[in-house]
Amino acid sequence: MDHIDPNYVHTVSTCYRCSTVLEPLPLPQWYVRTKPLSKPAIEAVKKEKTKIFPLKRFEKMYFDWMNNILDWNISRQIVWGPRIPVWYCLDCNPTIVLSFIDTSGQKVSGTYQELKDAHALEEISKGLQTMMAPLSANYSLNDAACETCAGSHILQETDTFDTWFLSSQWPFTTLGFPDSEDFKYFYPTAVLDTLWDILFFWVARMMMMGLYRTGKVPFEVVHLHSRVVDAKGQKMSKSKGNVMNPIELVDKYGADALRMALIFGAAPGSDISISDDKVRGMRNFANKLWNIGRFIEMNLQAQSSNAKVQIYDKQFMTLHGTPWPTYIWKKIKNALKRETRKRSQFFNTYLQRFSNSSTPSCRL
Numbered sequence: 001m002d003h004i005d006p007n008y009v010h011t012v013s014t015c016y017r018c019s020t021v022l023e024p025l026p027l028p029q030w031y032v033r034t035k036p037l038s039k040p041a042i043e044a045v046k047k048e049k050t051k052i053f054p055l056k057r058f059e060k061m062y063f064d065w066m067n068n069i070l071d072w073n074i075s076r077q078i079v080w081g082p083r084i085p086v087w088y089c090l091d092c093n094p095t096i097v098l099s100f101i102d103t104s105g106q107k108v109s110g111t112y113q114e115l116k117d118a119h120a121l122e123e124i125s126k127g128l129q130t131m132m133a134p135l136s137a138n139y140s141l142n143d144a145a146c147e148t149c150a151g152s153h154i155l156q157e158t159d160t161f162d163t164w165f166l167s168s169q170w171p172f173t174t175l176g177f178p179d180s181e182d183f184k185y186f187y188p189t190a191v192l193d194t195l196w197d198i199l200f201f202w203v204a205r206m207m208m209m210g211l212y213r214t215g216k217v218p219f220e221v222v223h224l225h226s227r228v229v230d231a232k233g234q235k236m237s238k239s240k241g242n243v244m245n246p247i248e249l250v251d252k253y254g255a256d257a258l259r260m261a262l263i264f265g266a267a268p269g270s271d272i273s274i275s276d277d278k279v280r281g282m283r284n285f286a287n288k289l290w291n292i293g294r295f296i297e298m299n300l301q302a303q304s305s306n307a308k309v310q311i312y313d314k315q316f317m318t319l320h321g322t323p324w325p326t327y328i329w330k331k332i333k334n335a336l337k338r339e340t341r342k343r344s345q346f347f348n349t350y351l352q353r354f355s356n357s358s359t360p361s362c363r364l
Contacts, residue, residue: 017239028135030075030084030159037208038066044207050217054268058199058224065200072205074165077130081160086139089146090121090153093137098155101127121153131158168205171218178214189219196224196269224269228262231275249279257283 013022044050045062052059075084088096094113102108103123108115115124133139138148145152175183188210194203203222210218229235230242237243249258260282266272 027077028132029073030086032072032074032165034069034072034208037212038069038204040211041204041207042066044211044217050207050220050222052199052222052224054224057269058196062199062204066204072162072165074162075159076162077158078160081163082166084157084159084161085141086157087141087143087154088131088133088137088139088157089149089151090116090155091151092146092148093133095134096137096155097132098124098128099130100124101129103127121155125155128155128158131155133157164201164205167202168209169213171206171210172214187214187218188216191221191223192219193223193225195227197227199224226266226268226270226272228274229271231273231277233271233273244274244276249276253279253283254286256286260285 013024014020015022042063045052045059052062090096090112094116095111097109097111098115099107099109100119100123102119107129108119139157140147140154143154143156146154171189172178172183172187175187177183177187192203192206203224206218210216227235230244232242234240234242246258257279261274261279262272264278264282
């Protein structure tokens, strides 16, 4: 050792919910070999059996992930979820480490070899918490008597399936795969609309599992929509305390202000930043539109109901040599095509030219 730096600061992993320091603990896990599964899923997108939108950004991301895919850890050490359907013969694998709650409510741990004389298999099975089998352990895919020793001292694996492994089979299992009429009629489905940040966690895995189990893609079109984030670009989360209540925003600024704040500056498949200031700005924008409408309506109502509104301001008759109705509709069309920038240009043109010229022309 050369020296100790008492001011050195290093990175420590903590729980995102409670901030407790995390201590890594290597454990045996169950994996799925994904390379054979990813190849058909890559070809399906290349041949446009499934189309991903927005195309340019996310199709490339999909191919990058699938071409460099790693084996998939599908096991979790949690109690919620279906247990992995694997059974161990304890007589053939006496070194399996078991942890269980005994009949007195105490936690007991040890190998089966150490525990079997003091505790019946029924007691162990009823209070079983965790099981750790050596990598060399023999196992069966059913709970029948052991094929090796014909013994009946059998326990099921305590690890549960990863959520994404279960949900990767959602498109066909929910339709009653393999023999139901719903599956035959509706599969493959037409459109999947989901958030872009689970393209790999869910969409890619549904592609792999769907092709593996059914031979067909699970959906023809994948549309990846945007995500609403806070003013700093962070994903909204209750644990972070940055969630905005839309009901409160509507009560404070109005529904139209919130609607416009959500679509203003939004691009396909990109994050949409939302903040109190942005919604307030859209409220002010809506007020301007309201005032313009009220101004025109007020001038029209001031005229006789039988009178005809005559436009006599020559400057208002044409804008850049074009009749004003044609000009306005042309600007609207361009605004729709050129998105936010042209919409802003149209609004500014309307305020500066059309609205200002309306003062004399909305009168007799």
